[in-house]
Amino acid sequence: MNKTYEKYYVPAQSPWPIVGAVAMFCIAFGAGHYVIDVSKQQSGFGGWLLLAGFAILIFMLVGWFRNVIDESMAGLYSAQMDRSFRQGMIWFIVSEVMFFMAFFGALFYGRVIAMEWLGGASNNAMTFAILWPDFQPSWPLLKTPGGIETQSMPAWGLPTINTVLLVISSVTLHFAHVGLEKEKRGQLKLFLLLTLLLGAVFLCLQGYEYIHAYRDLGLRLDSGFYGNTFFLLTGFHGLHVTLGAIILLFIFFRVLKGHFTPEKHFAFKAGALYWHFVDVVWLCLFVFVYII
Amino acid sequence: MSAITTEHDDHAHDHKPSGIKRWLFTTNHKDIGSMYLIFALVMFFLGGSMAMVIRLELFQPGMQFVEPHFFNQMTTVHGLIMVFGAVMPAFTGLANWMIPMMIGAPDMALPRMNNWSFWILPFAFLILLLSLFMPGGGPSFGWTFYAPLSTTYSGDSTALFVFSVHIMGISSIMGAINVIVTIWNLRAPGMTWMKMPLFVWTWFITAFLLIMVMPVLAGAVTMVLTDKYFGTSFFDAAGGGDPVLFQHIFWFFGHPEVYIMILPAFGIISAIIPTFARKPLFGYASMVYATASIAILSFLVWAHHMFTTGMPVFATLFFMYCTMLIAVPTGVKVFNWVATMWRGAMTFEVPMMFALAFIVLFTIGGFSGLMLAITPADFQYHDTYFVVAHFHYVLVTGAVFSIIAAAYYWLPKWTGYMYDERLGQLHFWCSLISVNMLFFPMHFVGLAGMPRRIPDYALQFADFNAFISIGGFLFGLSQLIFVWVLVKCARGGVPATAQVWEGAEGLEWEVPSPAPYHTFETPPVIK
Numbered sequence: 001m002n003k004t005y006e007k008y009y010v011p012a013q014s015p016w017p018i019v020g021a022v023a024m025f026c027i028a029f030g031a032g033h034y035v036i037d038v039s040k041q042q043s044g045f046g047g048w049l050l051l052a053g054f055a056i057l058i059f060m061l062v063g064w065f066r067n068v069i070d071e072s073m074a075g076l077y078s079a080q081m082d083r084s085f086r087q088g089m090i091w092f093i094v095s096e097v098m099f100f101m102a103f104f105g106a107l108f109y110g111r112v113i114a115m116e117w118l119g120g121a122s123n124n125a126m127t128f129a130i131l132w133p134d135f136q137p138s139w140p141l142l143k144t145p146g147g148i149e150t151q152s153m154p155a156w157g158l159p160t161i162n163t164v165l166l167v168i169s170s171v172t173l174h175f176a177h178v179g180l181e182k183e184k185r186g187q188l189k190l191f192l193l194l195t196l197l198l199g200a201v202f203l204c205l206q207g208y209e210y211i212h213a214y215r216d217l218g219l220r221l222d223s224g225f226y227g228n229t230f231f232l233l234t235g236f237h238g239l240h241v242t243l244g245a246i247i248l249l250f251i252f253f254r255v256l257k258g259h260f261t262p263e264k265h266f267a268f269k270a271g272a273l274y275w276h277f278v279d280v281v282w283l284c285l286f287v288f289v290y291i292i
Numbered sequence: 293m294s295a296i297t298t299e300h301d302d303h304a305h306d307h308k309p310s311g312i313k314r315w316l317f318t319t320n321h322k323d324i325g326s327m328y329l330i331f332a333l334v335m336f337f338l339g340g341s342m343a344m345v346i347r348l349e350l351f352q353p354g355m356q357f358v359e360p361h362f363f364n365q366m367t368t369v370h371g372l373i374m375v376f377g378a379v380m381p382a383f384t385g386l387a388n389w390m391i392p393m394m395i396g397a398p399d400m401a402l403p404r405m406n407n408w409s410f411w412i413l414p415f416a417f418l419i420l421l422l423s424l425f426m427p428g429g430g431p432s433f434g435w436t437f438y439a440p441l442s443t444t445y446s447g448d449s450t451a452l453f454v455f456s457v458h459i460m461g462i463s464s465i466m467g468a469i470n471v472i473v474t475i476w477n478l479r480a481p482g483m484t485w486m487k488m489p490l491f492v493w494t495w496f497i498t499a500f501l502l503i504m505v506m507p508v509l510a511g512a513v514t515m516v517l518t519d520k521y522f523g524t525s526f527f528d529a530a531g532g533g534d535p536v537l538f539q540h541i542f543w544f545f546g547h548p549e550v551y552i553m554i555l556p557a558f559g560i561i562s563a564i565i566p567t568f569a570r571k572p573l574f575g576y577a578s579m580v581y582a583t584a585s586i587a588i589l590s591f592l593v594w595a596h597h598m599f600t601t602g603m604p605v606f607a608t609l610f611f612m613y614c615t616m617l618i619a620v621p622t623g624v625k626v627f628n629w630v631a632t633m634w635r636g637a638m639t640f641e642v643p644m645m646f647a648l649a650f651i652v653l654f655t656i657g658g659f660s661g662l663m664l665a666i667t668p669a670d671f672q673y674h675d676t677y678f679v680v681a682h683f684h685y686v687l688v689t690g691a692v693f694s695i696i697a698a699a700y701y702w703l704p705k706w707t708g709y710m711y712d713e714r715l716g717q718l719h720f721w722c723s724l725i726s727v728n729m730l731f732f733p734m735h736f737v738g739l740a741g742m743p744r745r746i747p748d749y750a751l752q753f754a755d756f757n758a759f760i761s762i763g764g765f766l767f768g769l770s771q772l773i774f775v776w777v778l779v780k781c782a783r784g785g786v787p788a789t790a791q792v793w794e795g796a797e798g799l800e801w802e803v804p805s806p807a808p809y810h811t812f813e814t815p816p817v818i819k
Contacts, residue, residue: 007813008478010319010399012319013309013317013319014317014319014404014407016404016408017317017405017406017407017408018317018407018411020408020411020412021408021411021412021414024416024459025415025419025459027455027459028415028452028456028458029419031451031455032419032423032451032452033451033452035451035517035521036448036449036451036521038521080478083477084473084478085402087401087472087473087476088473091468091469091473091503094503094504095465095507098508101508102507102508102511102512102515102544103511106511106515110533110537114532114533114537115532118529118532123602132530144531145529145530145531146525146530146531221518221522222522222523222525224525224532225525225531225533227524228524228525228531232515
């Protein structure tokens with residue numbers, strides 16, 4: 001630790017956390033009611049409350065980040081403060097990793113254990129004989145024990161293109177970072193924009209893949225364990241790419257306004273770290289969901 | 293707002309903002325800590341009143357007061373409230389109050405996010421409680437929400453339960469990130485890792501556990517949501533899933549979760565025992581390593597909750613041995629506390645009494661845990677009142693007693709006044725006697741085969757259950773004495789000195805009582 005201590009900036013009161021808490025309430029309560037309404041095919045306030053929640057959340061984020069950016073530009077943040085932000089972001093990403101781990105764990109269990117057991121492996125001969133004697137355990141699970149049939153999503157096609165796109169986008173983002181650190185603003189803007197475009201193309205292709213799955217392959221969210229894990233894993237990943245792209249978009253606007261210096265650019269680092277994280281998640285997805 | 297120009301110089305003279313805005317907009321770790329603690333106390337009584345309904349119904353065999361479905365809602369929401377609404381927020385409140393003062397930090401590392409983590413909680417529990425009034429009632433599948441009870445057979449309000457757990461989890465994760473970053477980055481110069489008070493150490497490890505497992509809980513509730521409402525079959529064998537998969541995911545969260553609720557308690561006891569024994573803690577380093585070992589092992593034992601699901605023998609044995617291994621670091625802790633007291637100049641103020649009760653009664657809970665860890669024995673104990681007795685010994689006489697001990701221990705530092713010692717002793721003795729009346733006979737009825745989560749029971753359990761219920765009502769009433777002590781202490785009394793307790797050591801005892809609104813704006817130097 002340093003001998004000389006800068007003052008650690010403790011902000012005065014802020015209205016944003018409580019606004020954020022109200023937003024979370026509206027989102028959770030609204031989403032809950034919306035799901036219930038949809039499942040019972042009735043109309044209710046759930047959807048509107050959910051939308052209101054997101055609106056309040058966006059209002060809160062804009063206000064909160066405006067405060068933070070103003071404080072940062074006013075030079076209130078010491079190096080120690082910067083470390084706090086960085087560590088906070090890293091631990092947030094650790095928690096995101098664990099969220100994905102839950103679904104990868106489910107995929108592993110369903111595929112290596114549950115499916116084999118349904119087929120009579122281990123001590124489950126009677127389960128197999130009595131429940132679904134016609135069940136053929138093989139992955140991808142194209143016919144469930146209950147009899148739902150589907151087709152699998154091939155890995156060598158759109159998913160491969162998407163993999164290449166995302167990997168390139170990580171590289172371009174790195175070049176943008178190098179540009180920022182070497183004070184080459186042109187390089188920074190160009191490569192950041194390129195990263196955003198690659199992200200957008202990825203999302204479009206992913207959307208097309210979903211349409212393809214539903215329309216041509218009969219691969220649906222409710223078509224058994226293969227469809228479940230396929231859509232939840234790629235779906236949550238897609239949401240994270242969207243979030244990462246929104247973060248990078250705002251960082252791009254800040255770059256255009258002339259923010260960030262070669263020494264201090266926490267927001268850029270956080271956004272970049274998040275982008276690399278979603279990239280790594282995709283690589284795991286590509287291997288475990290598509291290829292193997 | 294106008295945060296940029298002021299750089300909070302206006303706070304230099306301990307200026308407190310006033311009115312409701314102080315609490316809604318605060319970034320102060322002490323205010324947020326107080327809010328967490330008060331919230332936890334309110335939830336403790338709310339969850340406790342549900343336990344009273346349970347004990348009322350079980351006072352006699354046969355159906356007396358409530359419908360079975362309502363009884364199930366009570367057991368479920370009692371568990372959820374006590375775990376996520378009382379014990380965890382109470383520990384987070386203590387962390388907020390004490391950790392910055394213990395390590396010489398000006399505040400928590402991310403003060404605004406700190407306030408956000410708190411204020412999400414009342415809203416999350418509002419949703420959970422509102423779901424009780426939905427048509428068809430609230431969650432009734434037990435706090436563990438096993439599939440298919442929570443998917444195929446659950447009520448309409450399950451979506452509300454799911455989203456309420458989601459935002460509780462977000463709150464916990466943000467709180468944990470704040471704790472971990474504060475400890476890592478905001479220690480005063482000279483406060484090296486191995487000089488940190490054990491409460492700080494245990495919370496550091498707890499925060500790590502929270503960050504690792506709360507997202508897994510989020511994954512579990514998400515799968516329950518999609519299984520129930522969107523036609524997935526994660527937990528349905530007909531679609532290629534497995535209901536046992538739910539239990540694996542849930543307990544991968546659930547077992548570290550129970551250590552999340554006990555590791556900070558170890559930290560509190562490790563602070564109180566040395567103070568009142570007037571000796572330094574015996575085996576400081578071994579305490580740190582034991583805590584870390586318990587945390588690591590907690591990831592390898594989850595399936596000991598599932599011995600009766602028909603896992604392969606190899607898996608069963610693995611989880612049995614790993615579980616028993618946890619007794620080693622836990623034993624290290626208990627022996628260290630006892631060794632700290634050995635030849636100490638002990639006095640027996642209320643915090644010490646609760647700490648001593650903790651050591652004895654938590655150890656009983658630990659031993660019954662060891663019994664449950666033995667796979668063949670667990671076949672008999674599983675889902676009986678023996679399990680209920682076990683986890684209430686570790687959570688009530690363990691976690692809750694440690695929280696009460698901590699409240700008495702630090703109350704003079706918070707309010708500036710000594711609490712009423714006689715009332716406190718009364719609270720202690722009433723609690724001690726009633727809690728054992730409440731939970732000890734549960735071992736017997738459990739071993740004799742009384743199942744948990746059932747509103748009715750066989751006639752041979754009638755006498756014990758009546759006795760247990762009386763213990764329960766007495767324990768509930770005893771806690772009213774606690775509220776009385778708290779209110780009395782907040783309103784005045786004998787002024788407390790800075791050190792408060794003769795044997796207390798640490799940075800928090802060097803600032804005046806009550807602690808100023810802002811402490812350590814420039815970091816102290818630790819020799």
